[in-house]
Amino acid sequence: MTYILGNRERKLLEYLQIDHTTFQIPGQLPKGAGAGTLGKLTSEGLLETGAGRFGDTGYRLSNDGWRCMYGKTHDEMMAGDDQHYPLKVWSWPPTLDVAQASARPKARLTTLKPILSELPPRLAQIKPNR
Numbered sequence: 001m002t003y004i005l006g007n008r009e010r011k012l013l014e015y016l017q018i019d020h021t022t023f024q025i026p027g028q029l030p031k032g033a034g035a036g037t038l039g040k041l042t043s044e045g046l047l048e049t050g051a052g053r054f055g056d057t058g059y060r061l062s063n064d065g066w067r068c069m070y071g072k073t074h075d076e077m078m079a080g081d082d083q084h085y086p087l088k089v090w091s092w093p094p095t096l097d098v099a100q101a102s103a104r105p106k107a108r109l110t111t112l113k114p115i116l117s118e119l120p121p122r123l124a125q126i127k128p129n130r
Contacts, residue, residue, distance in 0.1 A: 011030055023059060070087065
C-alpha cells in the first residue's frame with residue numbers, strides 16, 4: 001500500500017536535506033516534527049537514526065528518503081548531469097503514477113484571444129495593459 005506524506009512530513013524531509021550528512025537531534029528540527037512524525041518516517045525507512053550531538057538520538061535522510069522526494073538517491077543525482085526536480089506527490093514507495101505526475105510540463109505559449117473569447121461579453125471588452 002502506498003503512503004502519501006503529509007505537510008509535516010514533507011516539511012521535515014525538506015529541512016533534513018539541507019545538512020543531509022549529519023544526524024539532527026529533535027531540538028534542531030523544525031516545529032511540528034514530533035515523536036509521531038519522526039516515528040512514522042523512521043518506520044517507513046525514510047529516516048535513519050544515529051548518534052547526534054551530545055550523544056542524543058539524531059535523524060537524517062536515508063536513501064529511501066531521497067527516492068521518496070526525487071525518485072533517485074542523492075548519489076545517483078550527483079552522478080548525473082541532469083537537473084532534478086522534486087516529485088509533486090511524495091509517497092512511499094514511489095509509484096510509477098506519482099513519478100509521471102511529477103514531470104515538469106513543457107512551457108506553452110498562449111495568446112489572450114482564446115482566453116478572452118471564453119469570458120463573458122462584458123469582461124471580454126477589457127483590453128490588457130501593454
